[in-house]
Amino acid sequence: MRRTTRKRLNLIALYVILAAVLLVLALITDWEAVGANFFDSEVARSLWPEIITVATKNTIVYTVISFVGGLALAVVLALMRLSAVGPYRWLATAYIEFFRGLPALLVIVASGFAIPIAFGFQFPFGLIGAGIAALIVVSSAYMAETLRAGIQAVPKGQAEAARSLGMSAGRTTASVVLPQAFRIVIPPLTNEFVLLIKDTSLLAIIGVAANQRELTTFARDELSNTANATPLVVAAVMYLIITLPLTQLVSALERRQQRAR
Numbered sequence: 001m002r003r004t005t006r007k008r009l010n011l012i013a014l015y016v017i018l019a020a021v022l023l024v025l026a027l028i029t030d031w032e033a034v035g036a037n038f039f040d041s042e043v044a045r046s047l048w049p050e051i052i053t054v055a056t057k058n059t060i061v062y063t064v065i066s067f068v069g070g071l072a073l074a075v076v077l078a079l080m081r082l083s084a085v086g087p088y089r090w091l092a093t094a095y096i097e098f099f100r101g102l103p104a105l106l107v108i109v110a111s112g113f114a115i116p117i118a119f120g121f122q123f124p125f126g127l128i129g130a131g132i133a134a135l136i137v138v139s140s141a142y143m144a145e146t147l148r149a150g151i152q153a154v155p156k157g158q159a160e161a162a163r164s165l166g167m168s169a170g171r172t173t174a175s176v177v178l179p180q181a182f183r184i185v186i187p188p189l190t191n192e193f194v195l196l197i198k199d200t201s202l203l204a205i206i207g208v209a210a211n212q213r214e215l216t217t218f219a220r221d222e223l224s225n226t227a228n229a230t231p232l233v234v235a236a237v238m239y240l241i242i243t244l245p246l247t248q249l250v251s252a253l254e255r256r257q258q259r260a261r
Helices: 003-029 031-038 043-048 050-081 086-101 104-119 126-153 154-163 169-184 185-203 213-227 228-258
Strands: none
Touching: 003 050, 031 228, 043 213, 043 228, 050 086, 050 126, 050 213, 050 228, 086 126, 104 126, 104 185, 126 169, 126 185, 154 169, 169 185, 185 213, 185 228, 213 228
8 A cells, every 4th residue: 555545544534533533522512501501692791891891901901011011121131131241141041031930820929919018019000010010020031032032133244234334332233133133023022912911811810800800800700700601701702802813913924934034
């Protein structure tokens, strides 16, 4: 038997097995119970319009604030990481490795409870401010490494040409190197934005006011109120509506960069 024929038969066998598994699951599932507990139309209608005007809006706002703050801090960290000054480089490296090594959930809990207790410091806007600050700190560590890679990917001849024209080192970095680095790292930065959207769900651990709830906290509260899992399904749909177009954008940007190369 030819290798291509054998490969085709193996593929067909895998499809048959998958179809059989799906058929068995469909037959043994209690669809009436699934519909009542996960797709209750009355419960779904009771979530509107708050799931849009409060939960989804807050999720997007928290994500944008965390991303912008994290990106601004990441630029500083990336430049420190590449600095010729040893202490700057060591400090940035320690910061990046420390916060990349910690779970975001632990950082959020520490910001919301440990830091105020230990130092008597209260973040602006209370617990939600502490949670956003934690997301900024964690995301900046990841984005700093992404930016560092982008800066190092810019051909050195670009900086040398700018310096030969009389530009200072700072102006060369700001006007020549960083713009090209940002173009290189747009896809991974967009991916980081998608991850931040999902990481805002971790804010549910610290508790927030009713008007500050993001999608996960909103769904959890409504799950408790209704004793029905439909709010979780609706929240999942909202997350997909937000993230799927962004993931497609990341794929399109990556394809565009590959064609450009």
